[in-house]
Amino acid sequence: MLAGIRQALPEAVCLVVDDNSPDGTAEMAREFARENGCEQNVWVKVREDERGLGGAIRAAMQVAIDNGFDLFCNLDADLSHDPVDLPRLVETCLSENADVVVGSRYVSGGAIVGWPWRRRVMSGMINGFTRTLLRLPVRDASGSYRCYRVERLAGLDPPRNPSDGYAFIQEVLMRLHREGARCVEVPITFTERRHGTSKLDLPEAVRSGLTVFRLLATR
Template structure:
């Protein structure tokens, strides 16, 4: 894990010994993955609540979430918010807003396709408890890894992250991954009502906004594993649109 880094030397507010945690999962056509994912999340963070924001999946993702939620008898609350398909950025913003309005202390976000290992969640939480405002699950720090990608895709991802980091002056090596833990009090300082962008670029944009707000960052090494079931939702058109949006951010 890298040390918290921020030129503003911001100090995160103290957290309770047992913080209230909300885990956000954004889905579209993940019926084949979501039950296993929820099982792993509740095993990793038994006291956390989970919000699944589903973009009106036609494959029954929301029904699978509700079925699993009805079978849970522990302290975890699992709820599903279904909305018209509006993109990843808007879905993450909706989950963040739930965390703020629900008076949670920490908000964690991970992909809905099992590419992120929920077993890494406690390490991200611990990093924020140690003083960071944002703990980024990073593929590009010592100990981080990508499994299942061809060399060309790994190279392209590294280049995109390097350009993004320099363009937005972010103190992180992995700005395009969504596996993160945020201090909710810091998220509450942002204007999340701004719907100017609903797509993938929000992943970078929220880091930029937090950086400008004086947030402390740290990176926690993770292993990203290419999905086994289902198809990626990042189209070539959306990738180009996201890249163009990043260059417009300032």
């Protein structure tokens, strides 16, 4: 993944957020930076005693805000999101004056490869349910491959009860849309991961659904 990002956007800073996992993720990222002479462009943030996709993305966003970056791109590290699409997201954000660019599986030209039908049904239901209830202006409200303008993220008030899990993906999009952010979608092909397991299991789907109702109540 790091090699792919470096090839797609050579000048970008790559931030790896690791929840102190025992699989050596943080050290492998540091080793990659040393071996390729790119320590200034590959950063590693290890979160102690913290877990959750939402919290990890939020921590990465804060690093972008604190360091004055212009754009923040988020993608999964399991190669489900192809780094080759990064320049398209960045270019669309700049050329269309967008505040959020969503790499979308559900617009024309988008696709999902390698998912079993159960996963497709679960994802489609969550996405449609969330998009409809929160009135989000995109077809793919649950995908995490995105490019944000950092100044828009910095302008959001800190949430009183932030989502640490999968629902943060919908929460940040809702909050940005509510503040008048311009959202644009570009098609991507999402490919099932080669290793590991998905964060979206049944308990997480239930938590995500309950969070949607909480967000709806706070609109």
